[in-house]
Amino acid sequence: MLLTITASFSPATDLGYLLHKNPSRAQSTDLGFGKAHVFYPEVNAERCTVALLLEVDPIGLVRGRNGPAGADRKLEExxxxxxxxxxxxxxxxxARVFASAMAGTSKERPELAAQELPLEAHLAALPCHGGEGLLRRLFEPLGYRLDATQAPLDRSHPEWGMSPYFSVTLRANRRLADLLTHLYVLVPVLDDDKHYWVGDDEVEKLLRRGAGWLDSHPERDLIVRRYLRHQTSLARAALERLTAEEEPEADTLETEHAVEEQRLESRIRLGEQRIDAVLAMxxxxxxxxxxxxGCGEGHLLAALLKEKLFHEIVGMDISHRSLERASDRLRLERMPERQRERVRLIHGSLxxxxxxxxxxxxxxxxxxxxxxxxxRLRAMERNVFEFARPRxxxxxxxxxxxxxxxxxLPAGRLRHRDHRFEWTRAEFERWAQDIGERFGYEPRFLPVGNEDAAVGAPTQMAVFGR
Structure with a gap:
């Protein structure tokens, strides 16, 4: 069983500091079920590759179990x-060999451990029960570029078809800790099996390892079920906690947004003017x-539905409760069938x-x-302008x-406490021009709301076309 990770930043040999493994010598660790060997087949300033070779002793595993030997043992064991x-x-x-790296700590290179780095991971034989489609649905939403080659059952007998094993290469600019964590969680999910007992502690482990990405992953439910070996009670507990951790925050944001921003903007009907301006574009x-x-409670969706021009309308939000409110606003349950076919609400994250x-x-x-x-803004930019890539x-x-x-509104205060920033017109235009150069779009800028001669309009809008 072989995993390699290649770094191509400079100096690439700093990968050894991140992994706490010296590139100049091989190391072995006894894991109980076998041995893990770490060595570096490629070491230079431009590229550095570490290999984790795992030797599993299946006979030793069977012999170590309780119960009688001999006829009661199955050949597959x-x-x-x-x-x-x-x-x-x-x-x-x-988790054992790269524990510090997976935790994101490095005594010698702490700043490097926190950076997104050009990394490439290769798995020589990855079982994927669900095929290449599932493989892509698990890794591509996390920003990985993926190459996968499926192995035949027997090269001498092509009529036997293909095996469930893939040779997989993942490439991304990611923190090393993120790459290791994603592999830690998703490899057994693809295999759809675990070699050890799964109990309540496994729920805690999944929530800890999935912090920051699992709650909004499009395949969240499948990941949870498979990671917990399809134990319904454990999967339900994990999903309830993921939802509980998400929803209060989402609800808080919605409430604050309604109370603070609408209070500020209601006198000039800015919310309505925004919807009208976006709809016109x-x-x-x-x-x-x-x-x-980020459809929220569905204000724009309602306006889109009134226009026959739009044949298919999709609203996406990270908050389940916002989607429920959007559904109520649109009266989806009572909507005529032909109208209902035009609109769809989906849960997801940018x-x-x-x-x-x-x-x-x-x-x-x-x-x-x-x-x-x-x-998160950088991730959104790629996912919308590079991957989804609407016209x-x-x-x-x-x-x-x-x-x-x-x-x-006191001087220096943002309109809403959850805003991470509020840009000037020049700052917004610089951001939009950078998007255009990186992803092949041409932005144009329009004011929304009554324009003040000195400070401009209350809302700024960019329309990107390609």
Whole structure:
């Protein structure tokens, strides 16, 4: 069982500091079920590759179990793929051998441990019960570029078909800790098995390892079920906790947003003006299939449904409760069937690549980007402009220069406590121009709301076209 990780930053040999493993010598660790060997087949300033070779002793595993030997033993306990294919044995080895790296700590290079680095991971034989499609649905939303080659059952007998084993290479700019954590969780999910007993402590382990990415992963439910070996009570407990951790925050944001921003903006009907402006740009683009990303309670969705031009409308939000409220606002349960076929609400996050968002004519992000801190903003940029890549993207965000015109808003305070930033017109234009250069879009800028001669309009909008 072989895993290699290659770093291509400079100096690449600093990978040894991140892994706490010296590139100049091999190391071995006894894991009980076998041995893990760490060595470096490639070491230079431009590229450095570490290999984790896991030797599993299946005979030793069987002999170590309680119970009679001999006739009661099944042949499959001795003859199986465990010594060769990536599985939960590899996850245990990663957690034991690369514990500090997976925790994101490095005494010698702490700043490097916190950085996103160009990394490549290769798994020589990864069982994937669900095929290449599932493989991609698990890793691509996390930002990985994936190459997968499926192995035949027997090269001498092609008529036997293909095996469930893939040679897989993952490439991404990620923290090393994130890469190791994703492998730790997702390898046994793809294998759909574990070599050890799964109990309540495994729920805690999954929630700890999945912090920051699992709750909004498009395949969250499948990951939870498989990781917990389809034990219904454990999976339900894990999903309830993931939802409970998500929803109060989402509800808090919605409440604050309603109380604070609407109080500020209601006198000038800014919310309605934003929807009208975005709707006008979407109609002008000629789009027929439209995404509302961060749809909230469905204000824009309701406006889109009134226009026959839009044949397919999808609203996505990270908050289940927001989607429920959007459903209520749109009266989906009582909507005529032909009208109901035009609209769909989906749960998802802009932090992860989601193939459900690909192939649409246009997307709108109405007052969304200011809620994202810089790393999440960068992830959103790639997922919308590089991966989903609609022909037209409409983005609105507050104009911070206009804040001085709002009564009751102290100097220096943002319109909403959850805003990570509020940009000036120049800052927003620089961001949009950078998006255009990186992803092949041409932005144009329009004011939303009554424009003040000195400070501009209260909302600024960019319409990206390609």
């Amino acid at each position: 001795y003859v199986n793929d465990r010594p060769y294919a990536a599985s939960s044995f590899l996850s245990v080895a990663i 979407l109609k002008q683009s000629g789009a027929q299939r439209v995404l509302d990303l 932090m992860y690549r989601d193939r459900r968002l690909e192939g649409y004519d246009a997307a709108a992000l109405v007052e969304v980007i200011e809620h994202l801190d810089p790393p 037209t993207v409409v983005v609105t965000t507050p104009n911070s220069e206009y804040n001085v015109r709002f009564e009751g």
